[in-house]
Amino acid sequence: MAKNKITPPKTVAIYIHWPFCLSLCPYCDFNSHVKENVNHHDWKKALILELEHYSKIIGARKVTSIFFGGGTPSLMEADTVAKIIETIEKYFSLVKDVEITLEANPTSSESKTLSSFSKAGINRVSLGVQALDDESLILLGRKHNTEEAKRAIKLASDSFERFSFDLIYARPKQTKTMWEKELKEATRLARGHLSVYQLIIEPGTPFYLSQARGLITLPNESLSVALFQMTQEILESVNLPSYEVSNHAAVGEYCKQNMTYWHYGDYIGIGPGAHGRITLNGNIYATRQHRAPEMWLKRTEMAGHATQTFVPLDEEEIINEIILMGLRTKAGVDASNFYLRTGRNLKEAVNVEALNRLKEGNFLTSDQKGIRTTMAGLLRLNSVIKELVSF
Ligand SMILES: C[S@@+](CC[C@H](N)C(=O)[O-])C[C@H]1O[C@@H](n2cnc3c(N)ncnc32)[C@H](O)[C@@H]1O
Ligand code: SF4
Incomplete structure (x- = not known):
């Protein structure tokens, strides 16, 4: 497909990846590694070098959010976090209400450092609680128990105006009664x-092997659907409706960083395996940094960055990504944003027959503003998206 010239957005989000963890969880396939004696000085220097490299490519833009993700970024030294934020302030301008999030694990030793991250400039934390049930935490291979998780939540709520935590459901052996108690x-x-x-x-992952050997069994489809629906109902009843398939928030509390991904804004990815989407010279580029931590460090020390991929996306790829991301959200794919990012009308870019069929089946709704998924559509999101972009 021929491609229209795309104007770069005036704002950008920044993701920084810290790849190290205290131990590996059996369900996780993120870029996470266990390493003793991390040389924090070298890592700080390299992360700053890569940030400087991208700042030269991007030029001056307003930063709306910064996200330290992992791995386990609560294992970073607070000084590294502070220096990275200072570097971002030096090369970019921050919006007044910039959101700066750090993912943190709730073990007691990591919780102790939460207030030092607040002093370093973090203004929002996201805690990896995963379960509020000790047996499930053991099954998930976590290093914390329920009491530690609750203490970490209390500390986060004392130290930060904004905080969130993650839970995982549809776990082996989980029943509706168990999930209802935990969710409440x-x-x-x-x-x-x-x-x-x-x-x-x-x-x-180890869970993949365990499942193949019959050692763990997940809830069947009807139980998974019931757990999903219960999640929506309980969280809606306490003013935490979903604004994305897995994310719930009161109005004004949406995670800005994630909103940038889902609404297809520009973001820079720094650190091992980090991805980015950057609009430059009328193109949207997909970027990816070298995934292996030691190789990333070596290359960054030598060349100032460890970029492995820096390729312009073609129009079809951009359209598919916008639809894939947008339909995950309650707001859906916004027609005017779609036009800005592609130069094309949303309804002309999708399969109209499929759109009408999906609307009749009550999987999608659409109007002048854009296309949105219904609850039934969310439950079959992958097949809805596939149909909508197939020609
Ligand atoms: C990559 S983790 C990083 C956060 C932190 N290291 C932790 O584990 O708490 C980000 C989140 O992804 C979610 N996650 C990771 N693997 C998952 C999986 N296989 N299924 C569902 N959720 C998963 C977890 O809720 C986790 O908190
Ligand atoms: S601590 Fe988080 S990032 Fe590390 S292995 Fe566990 S889930 Fe993955």
Whole structure:
């Protein structure tokens, strides 16, 4: 497909990846590694070098959000976090209400450092609680128990105006009664934002092997659907409706960083394996940094960055990504934003027959403003998207 010239957005989000963890969880396929004696000085220097490299490519833009993700970025030294934020302030301008999030694990030792991150400039934390049930935390291979998770939530709520925590449901052996109790407990502890992910068995993980050997069994489809619907109902009843398939928040508490991804804004990815989307010279580029931590460090020390991919996306790829991301959200794919990012009308860019069929089946709604998924559509999101962009 021929491609229209695309104007770069005036704002950008920045993601920084810290790849190290204390131990590996059996369900996780993120870029996470266990390493003793991390040389924090070298890592700080390299992360700053890569940031400087991208700042030269991007030029002056307003930063709306910064996200330290992992791995376990609460294992970073607070000084590294502070220096990275200072570097971003030096090369870019920050919007007044910039959101600066750090993902943190709730073990007691990591919780102790939460206030030092607040002093370093972090203004929002996202805690990896995962479950409020000790047996499930052991099954998930977590290093914390329920009491530690609750203490970490209390500390986060004392140190930060904004915080969120993550839960994983549809776990092996989980019943509706168990999840209802846990979720209601979560609503008493949450403030403004909660992320609730359905457990995905990722190929190559220990859980994948255990499932193949019949050692763990996930809830069947009808139980998974019931757990999803219960999640929507309980969280809606306490003013935490979903604004994306796995994310729930009160109005004004949406995670800005994630909103940038889902609404297809520009973002820079720094650190091992980090991805980015950057609009330059009328193109949208997909970027990816070298994934292996030691190789990333070596290359960044030598060349100032460890970029492995920097390729312009073609129009079809851009359209598919915008639809894939947008339909995950309650707001859906916004027609005017779609036009800005592609130069094309949304309704002309999708399969109109499929759109009408999906609307008749009550999987989608659409009007002048854009296209949105219904609850039934959210439950079959992958097949809805596939149909909508197939020609
Ligand atoms: C990559 S983790 C990083 C946060 C932190 N290291 C932790 O584990 O708490 C981000 C979130 O992704 C979610 N997650 C990771 N793997 C998952 C899986 N296989 N299925 C569902 N959720 C998953 C977890 O809720 C986790 O908090
Ligand atoms: S879930 Fe979090 S702590 Fe566990 S291995 Fe993945 S990134 Fe590390």
